[in-house]
Amino acid sequence: MQIARIDGSVAYMSESAESFRAVQIREVPGDVVDILQARAAKAGLSLTTYLRNHLVELARKPSMAELYERSRKRDWGVDRATIVSVVRDLREDDE
DSSP, rough: OEOOTTTSOEEOOOOOOGOOOOOOOOOOOOOHHHHHHHHHHTTTOHHHHHHHHHHHHHHHOOOOOHHHHHHHOOSSSSOOHHHHHHHHHHHHHOO
């Protein structure tokens, strides 16, 4: 299944029926729905397709917490003591 991204490029998703599940969102303010429907229409998409595309993109981008966790586990090739020392030296140079 092709999914048009907001930027006009195309993403591909599995066509397996098992990979799709329904999601219902309640209590969305009317003005928000109106704006989203207008944006979907401008993109030539149904509201459902427009929202699904946004949700797919949102899920594919890591959250800040996920990025932080990845960076914590990464070996940056320098230890904490060295970083602290360099920062202190730079601060002293500014004074």
